[in-house]
Amino acid sequence: MNDAALEPAEAPPVASSLELALTFNRIALASFGGGLSAWSRQVVVEERGWMSDEEFLSAMTICRVLPGANQVNLAVFVGAKLRGASGALAAVLGLIALPIAIVLGLGTLYAAYHSDPSVQAALRGVVAASVALSLSMAYKTGRKTLRSAGPWVLFAVSFFFSAIVRVPLLPMLAVLAPLGLWWAWPKRQAT
């Protein structure tokens, strides 16, 4: 897949820290209800031209496999690429500052009204839908990654121990992550 070497020979895009913060703030606010990664691509690749599609997708992959919230990681990644440490900080603050205020506001409203039966009834619906967001994300990412026996085994084992047995994450990953890396290490013709 990567036969063409993608050396960034042309002049790298420039952006101020303020621009980074404002851009990621816009991405965050657009994602009311979800769809944050789709919005990130739309803005970073199409509107700003800060990354090519190829670069964005491989950055997404890194941000997904590295620990941390995917979208926070992506903000760090894009910020670091464009403006080093201060760019990474600006992008993250832009992404989370206003959402923190909003989430706390919603949380306060919840504390005031959560015993109201009609609010509780509405929340039951929202919870059911937000569970669906996780399930559909598992389906969408699974469709792309679970394409042979190895990935299926890794997937099944991690699901089984996390959801059914409820093993703490640390010991589970201590065993499973090295197995995954070992399986995927390109010794022969992997994938």
Add this chain to the structure above:
Amino acid sequence: MSLLTALRICLLFGTASLLSIGGGNSVVPEMQLQAVQIYHWLTAAQFADIFAIAQAAPGPSILIVTLIGYQAAGFAGALLATAAMILPAGLLVYAFARSWQHATHAPWRIAFEHGLAPIAVGLVLASGVVVARTADHSWSQYALTAAATFIFCTTKLNPLIVVAAAAAIGWAGFA
């Protein structure tokens, strides 16, 4: 906020930060276990509601930790939890972003891309199942989850519309 609570918040979310492979949702079961069953900062039902708020609100859904921190120790707890959740992984990603661009064909890059992704998918699915088990109590709620999952998987509809519709269905007494 007592020193002990501050320490527990830093430890729980700092660890969760480094363990959240596959995104924030992969540590939701772990955070639920610790915040609800060990520290009793909130009840399982409250946790499910907070999960829903964080999912629906704009911004990264990892801001569920802001709300858990708020339940544990008020406003200061909220900020501390958020910082503890973001800093460790953020520093790691920053270091990684710098070396990644010089390693297009390195074996370790290929191994990372292909070896950890399936584990992450399992963890994301587990987070959905764990919350469903504590939150969905009736057949109508399971049906609503199933219907919304189907819509999310098969259409490009803005998820907010589905979430709002689900709220309306619940409010009308059908969930």
